[in-house]
Amino acid sequence: MINKVIPSLEEAVADVHDGATVMIGGFGNAGMPSALIDALIAQGARDLTIVNNNAGNGETGLAALLKAKRVRKIICSFPRQADSHVFDALYRAGEIELELTPQGNLAERIRAAGAGIGGFFTPTGYGTLLAEGKETRLINGRHYVLESPIHADFALIKALRGDRWGNLVYRKTARNFGPIMAMAAKCAIAQVSEVVELGELDPEAIVTPGIFVKRIVKQEAA
């Protein structure tokens, strides 16, 4: 019997290795898998490359992972916020590398990795600092920039409900990067509010089919 439900948060992240690339879902705090991040902090993996839209808010979640000095590099679109002081201090001290990417490129680079695309041309960023040094092409009279996919070893995401085959549904705008990060990582781990029986999720409404998900864990699991 296939059962992707892992009994504890600790076991769910046990094999995240030093130097891993880890995608973390969420847009600000909406959709941030805080229980999995806390488990990752306790697990101790370091030298991580993190992919997230932001670079942490306040002192919890992703900001706490940064504060614990576990992150070597972050790939994101919008690091600087009113409450991004943990990232700001690390960045100014030269203790974290930043790869800034426009938000649509970030999403499409993640999606491309998940869909087996080797790269894509996009008009976003053409002629700006963020396209410097990148290959460009004129297609039907419009200028495009070549962008590459972002693959990851792990994705930590948050969903509302999941079943033992790994099917997921999300809640409101907490969906954001979850579905595409699940596709782009070798091992996607979802923390869910509720584990349901097979068949309880409406197949017409499943957002992430289980093929993209390796592990499910209840967010209040030990």
Add this chain to the structure above:
Amino acid sequence: MKRMTRDQMAARVARDIPEGAYVNLGIGLPTMVANHLPRDREIFLHSENGLLGMGPAPAPGEEDEDLINAGKQPVTLLKGGAYFHHADSFAMMRGGHLDICVLGAFQVSAAGDLANWHTGAPDAIPAVGGAMDLALGAKQVYVMMEHLTKSGESKVVAQCSYPLTAIGCVSRIYTDLAVLDVTPNGLAVREILSDLSFEELQKLTGVPLSRAA
């Protein structure tokens, strides 16, 4: 010199958004446009973090941390609204499906180049978010900004001195003094929103203006 207030600017932009338009309102001044949309028009507001059919702010106590806009403020969803993931959301922009995007700006050039994401200051931590996608992702890109900087310099310029967000993307500029159309022949004054004459407006503006046909 009379200037429009921020609310008056938002109301002026709102007047030009037609029934049925799919619209993204950027963070800051453009967000205020939502408060002035005519109630007798159905207009679809898109927020890049994954919703279409965005409604007004919730009543106090009704906030839901899973239902926010791109500025990370709590919002509501209208009946008929939808949620979707980030790649779909940006495909709505990048695929040219939005009708109108309203953005703030530091500077706009006469050719419609936009600078709105980075001051270029050496100690600034750069953050771009969706700015570069929004700038290219709508059929019409409207900019809302004060006409002049605090020190009185024109924000409408011959060439942007701040780092660019996108080249030639702006279709119309709404300032606190005027509405300017970006045309192949430069900027055309569509409307003066102040008590200035055309000549006085021209004197304050960094590039040659023409009268709209």
